Amino acid sequence: RIRAQNILFTHFSARYPKLPSSGARQKEGVVVHAFDHASLTIGNMWKLKHYLPAVVQNLKDAEDEDDQEADD
Numbered sequence: 001r002i003r004a005q006n007i008l009f010t011h012f013s014a015r016y017p018k019l020p021s022s023g024a025r026q027k028e029g030v031v032v033h034a035f036d037h038a039s040l041t042i043g044n045m046w047k048l049k050h051y052l053p054a055v056v057q058n059l060k061d062a063e064d065e066d067d068q069e070a071d072d
Helices: 042-071
Strands: 006-009 030-033
Touching: 006 042, 030 042
Parallel strands: 006 030
Antiparallel strands: none
């Protein structure tokens, strides 16, 4: 256990629009995912978790569109 207060996951490929699981049970600290051109401070990392539902939905929509294009 690292007992880190802040963890920022990076380096996701745009070719594979799936959000990796953090695998964390968040009782303390902040665990967030960063994407291209993200600009933030450690003090603002907590804000990213509020955007996560929209990011997940966007990734699902992009995957659905790719599936439809592959079927056409």
